[in-house]
Amino acid sequence: MLLGMDKSGKKPSKKVREGGRMLAFVKYFVLIVMVVVIIFPLFFVFMSSVKSDDEIFLNPFGWPENPLFDNYKIVMVDMQMWRYMLNSFYYGFASVAVILLCAVTAGYAIARMRWKLSGAALGLLMTGMLIPMHAVILPLYLSVRRIGVKSPWIVLVLIFAAFGLPKSVFIMVNFLKGIPKSIEEAAVIDGAGLFKIITTIIIPLLAPAISVCAIFDFLTVWNDLLISLIFINDRNQRTLQLGIMMFKGDYTTNYDSLMTAVCCAVIPTIILYIFFQKKIVSGLTSGAVKG
Amino acid sequence: MNKMYSNKLSILLLMLPAMILFILFVPVPTASLLYGSLCNWDILSSMEFIGLKNYIFLFTEDMFFWTAFKNNIFWMIGSLTLQILPAFLIALILSRPIKGQKLFRNVAFLPVALSGTAVSLIWYFVYHGEIGILNQVLRLFGLTDFNKAWLMDAEIALFCVLIAVAWQWTGYYMVMMLSGILQIPEEVMESAKMDGANSFHMVKDIIIPYLQPVFKVTIMLATISSFKGFDLVYVMTKGGPNHATDLLALQMYEKSFSSGMYGYGSAMGAVIMGLCIIASGIINFAFRKSVED
Numbered sequence: 001m002l003l004g005m006d007k008s009g010k011k012p013s014k015k016v017r018e019g020g021r022m023l024a025f026v027k028y029f030v031l032i033v034m035v036v037v038i039i040f041p042l043f044f045v046f047m048s049s050v051k052s053d054d055e056i057f058l059n060p061f062g063w064p065e066n067p068l069f070d071n072y073k074i075v076m077v078d079m080q081m082w083r084y085m086l087n088s089f090y091y092g093f094a095s096v097a098v099i100l101l102c103a104v105t106a107g108y109a110i111a112r113m114r115w116k117l118s119g120a121a122l123g124l125l126m127t128g129m130l131i132p133m134h135a136v137i138l139p140l141y142l143s144v145r146r147i148g149v150k151s152p153w154i155v156l157v158l159i160f161a162a163f164g165l166p167k168s169v170f171i172m173v174n175f176l177k178g179i180p181k182s183i184e185e186a187a188v189i190d191g192a193g194l195f196k197i198i199t200t201i202i203i204p205l206l207a208p209a210i211s212v213c214a215i216f217d218f219l220t221v222w223n224d225l226l227i228s229l230i231f232i233n234d235r236n237q238r239t240l241q242l243g244i245m246m247f248k249g250d251y252t253t254n255y256d257s258l259m260t261a262v263c264c265a266v267i268p269t270i271i272l273y274i275f276f277q278k279k280i281v282s283g284l285t286s287g288a289v290k291g
Numbered sequence: 292m293n294k295m296y297s298n299k300l301s302i303l304l305l306m307l308p309a310m311i312l313f314i315l316f317v318p319v320p321t322a323s324l325l326y327g328s329l330c331n332w333d334i335l336s337s338m339e340f341i342g343l344k345n346y347i348f349l350f351t352e353d354m355f356f357w358t359a360f361k362n363n364i365f366w367m368i369g370s371l372t373l374q375i376l377p378a379f380l381i382a383l384i385l386s387r388p389i390k391g392q393k394l395f396r397n398v399a400f401l402p403v404a405l406s407g408t409a410v411s412l413i414w415y416f417v418y419h420g421e422i423g424i425l426n427q428v429l430r431l432f433g434l435t436d437f438n439k440a441w442l443m444d445a446e447i448a449l450f451c452v453l454i455a456v457a458w459q460w461t462g463y464y465m466v467m468m469l470s471g472i473l474q475i476p477e478e479v480m481e482s483a484k485m486d487g488a489n490s491f492h493m494v495k496d497i498i499i500p501y502l503q504p505v506f507k508v509t510i511m512l513a514t515i516s517s518f519k520g521f522d523l524v525y526v527m528t529k530g531g532p533n534h535a536t537d538l539l540a541l542q543m544y545e546k547s548f549s550s551g552m553y554g555y556g557s558a559m560g561a562v563i564m565g566l567c568i569i570a571s572g573i574i575n576f577a578f579r580k581s582v583e584d
Contacts, residue, residue: 031381034395035398038462041417057422101308102309102312105305106308110306113296113305114296127318130567131564132515132518132564133519135321135561135564136320136324137560138547138548138557138560139320139321140316141548143319143323158316159316161312162315162316165309188295193295194295222406223406223407225408225525226521229525241406248412258416265406265408265409269406273401277400280404281396281397281400284403284463285463285467
């Protein structure tokens with residue numbers, strides 16, 4: 001479509017053809033450098049995760065002599081990585097559930113219902129996109145402590161949900177505006193109430209928007225560090241990110257465990273990414289536009 | 292139908308969960324942040340109103356704040372050049388049919404899905420003085436003299452962390468730009484070609500003007516996230532060596548949660564918030580002509 005493609009049907013001269021070949025070479029060179037730069041560190045971390053500490057030092061580039069998959073057992077079972085993963089799953093799913101519940105209902109009320117303040121309500125929610133979570137984390141921490149609800153199982157989910165909400169409501173409202181009202185009108189004539197309309201008609205129609213929000217919000221929670229760092233004290237409530245970070249602090253010399261822990265965090269994401277590339281790419285980018 | 296749509300009780304019930312959650316966790320803490328920043332307040336003493344003293348101290352006497360501020364500005368400029376420019380270049384390459392287009396796009400986007408913590412630890416391993424991949428690669432090429440503990444060198448540590456940030460986020464901006472380029476109507480491209488425009492002119496006269504909205508969004512996101520930068524420096528260097536990689540968010544975290552200086556920490560939080568709002572104002576202003584929405 002661009003850059004030197006010739007659709008005019010004229011036979012390109014030899015010079016142009018050589019220039020085109022040169023350009024193609026440069027393009028592939030750039031792309032291959034990019035792939036190497038991205039894949040090489042990941043590959044290396046994986047290789048090191050099945051080596052012993054000594055082997056990491058003495059044989060950095062070589063294939064592992066006898067891969068120590070035991071490293072994974074040590075990190076996952078003995079060092080409780082499975083628990084951190086489970087915790088992160090919980091925080092992620094619970095936050096997504098709260099966000100979706102609030103965003104679908106509020107999005108519907110703003111996009112469809114007739115009331116004077118609907119524009120103002122949307123505007124208020126949108127101010128949330130301007131306020132960085134980092135800035136207000138201290139007052140949140142202090143008021144949570146004052147109120148006495150300390151359990152991260154609740155607090156973390158509510159914080160993530162509140163900060164994920166504006167973007168999701170925005171996506172829902174936009175999506176709903178593109179859905180014609182005629183389907184709902186037909187349902188009303190058949191005697192369906194509001195609750196029934198939302199659960200049986202709107203939610204299925206919103207499925208693409210819901211999946212975009214779910215992916216975006218889940219990954220935000222799953223990848224968070226700061227909030228968990230501040231609100232989680234108990235070892236057993238740690239998130240995956242907190243868990244892998246601790247390997248750097250507590251076990252500085254155990255590079256094999258550190259690399260294994262990183263792999264435990266990275267490999268599931270990569271596998272999910274391979275299966276859901278399209279959804280993840282569109283989920284993360286469309287959620288960001290206007291962000 | 293209309294009756295159902297204007298039923299006050301249904302509207303209330305639908306809005307209530309979202310509004311309660313949002314107001315309690317966003318505007319309320321923001322207000323209390325602003326008030327707290329005007330108080331002398333730490334872990335031992337209670338709140339005492341002192342006006343703008345925290346801000347005055349912050350801007351006039353706190354050396355560490357200025358170090359972090361300077362680092363943050365460097366971080367912002369670095370993020371823009373190391374992420375937006377390569378992203379644009381790669382998006383241009385991938386915007387025309389090329390073998391493996393999808394594969395290259397998806398590989399470029401892969402690091403975006405990873406967590407900042409994992410990326411930090413991967414790059415901690417890359418830069419490590421003894422077992423780091425970077426040193427080993429240099430050694431492979433006989434460049435042993437360049438071997439060093441990259442993150443321990445105050446002169447380059449911040450730049451090294453920035454490379455890791457670019458590694459993670461370039462693909463993100465690239466995908467946004469790529470879909471922007473692919474949305475340019477075919478006819479526009481064709482007619483430009485008919486007029487004899489070469490590749491350079493296509494980029495300059497068609498692609499860049501058409502991509503203004505995308506540039507605006509990507510520049511906005513990169514700028515704002517640079518003021519929020521925390522994860523990578525926290526995990527890789529904790530702001531060291533000797534504050535060389537200190538950032539505002541990191542300072543805010545330390546003042547608030549390690550030193551328990553709540554009033555002062557609030558002032559820093561307010562400054563970060565203010566910078567984000569000012570930056571998005573400036574970017575909106577800069578793009579006011581080229582992007583109408």
